[in-house]
Amino acid sequence: MLGDLQDKLRNILRKIEGTAHFDEKILEEVLKEMQKALITSDVDTNLAFSFIEHARKRVREEKGLKFTKKEQFIYIIYDELTKIIGTGKKLEISGKPYKILLVGLFGSGKTTTAAKLAKYYKKRGYKVALLGLDTYRAAAMKQVKQLAEKIQVPYFIDESAKKPEKIVKEFEGKFGNYDLIIADSAGRDALDNKLRDEIKDIKREFQPDESILVIPADIGQSAKEQAQNFRKLVNIKNVIITKMDGTAKGGGALTACYETESPVVFLGTGEKVDELEEFEPESFVSRLLGLGDIKSLLQKAQEAFSVEEAQEASSKFFKGDFNFIDFHKQLEGIKKMGSFGKIMNMIPGVAGVPKELLDLQEGKMERFDYILQSMTFEELRNPKKIKGTRLQRIAFGAGVSEEEVRELVKSFNQLSKLSKKMNPRKIKDLEKNFNLKKLKGMM
Secondary structure: OOOOHHHHHHHHHHHOOOOOOOOOOHHHHHHHEEEEEEEHHOOHHHHHHHHHHHHHHHHHHOOOOOOHHHHHHHHHHHHHHHHOOOEEEEOOOOOOEEEEEEOOOOOHHHHHHHHHHHHHHHHHOEEEEEEEOOOOOOOHHHHHHHHHHHHHHOOOOOOOOHHHHHHHHHHHHHHHOOOOEEEEOOOOOOHHHHHHHHHHHHHHHHHHOOOEEEEHHHHOOOHHHHHHHHHHOOOEEEEEEOOOOOOOOHHHHHHHHHHOOEEEEEEOOOOOOOOOEEEEEEHHHHHHHHOOHHHHHHHHHHHOHHHHHHHHHHHHHHHHOOOOOHHHHHHHHHHHHHOHHHHHHHOOOOOOOOHHHHHHHHHHHHHHHHHHOOOOOOHOOOOOHHHOOOHHHHHHHHHHOHHHHHHHHHHHHHHHHHHOOOOOOHHEEEEEEEEHHHHHHHO
């Protein structure tokens, strides 16, 4: 997230950790680098100056009784960044049907965001439907249909309609069959009178419980003007920021929303329909600085693995009764959680690993997947049989070297030996630590 800003901030923290003595000279050097990093990432100049002054004052005046000077500085940076990076808000879905209307300008990603929201809430047990209200863009209705079919949710569109409010009237009798209706609306190059009137007409007919402005991160500080205009003209307060992956200007978009008191409810972190997350400033800043984010990691794990699968996997592991079939299932679950790099960035102490190393490990996991797909059922069930001509055949079928097949088998055997040495009572400890019973009641 935030491309260069993330890299720069993590490099600054590594510089601090590598110093033998954290003195006034180092403090000023680091603050200067941090100020430059924020401004080049489109954070408002005055806000960046204010951040630096607050941090400088706190480092000099606060006494870190439980921290070293370096640890205290890192905590202060985390705390001050959390204050300026934006405010988050959690949507409370209540009543049936709960109606969400997405608005925004051309290119903001409203239609894709509608599908992302639909999948997000579908995973959480809500009965969701998409409503296409963009009668301005030629392919808008087809895109709603394609995305809805991809994520397997119902949709309501009318490609012949000229007025969005007429589409609402056409289908409103069916809305009561769903917990959540997510409506996509048309955009324009600017919030002109036509778009303003259209949004007002939709709101009057659709009567949304939540109207959300969708803003792309790459517009930077221009987000401030958009947020102010939509708030003033059509009373829309909440924001979803899209295109947060790989853009430094996301810092400007986030801080602009903070300055206009427009709470951010979600972040779009990639192009895939799974890449949407609730915005929590603390978790966001933690990942930004390379400090990890266990809460988001566990949430992704819950979405990728059912509680029953987690219990079965833990039971088999501690009994030493697992094989390549189980391993392949776990690998598929990890792939559902997102890229290897994103997962690693959520783990404290591991976040901040060089991108080159993450890419290497992700490539290795992909090759392991190819190897497993090249095995017969008997080989997956009994890894001990993989040797000699079997090993050669698997390597050829997977398009990898025999050495890579041996590496996978060796790693698996080591893990198997380790599990057999562990006490079966660890199963109960694992369930207690991950609170599987509580999770089961939530799903």
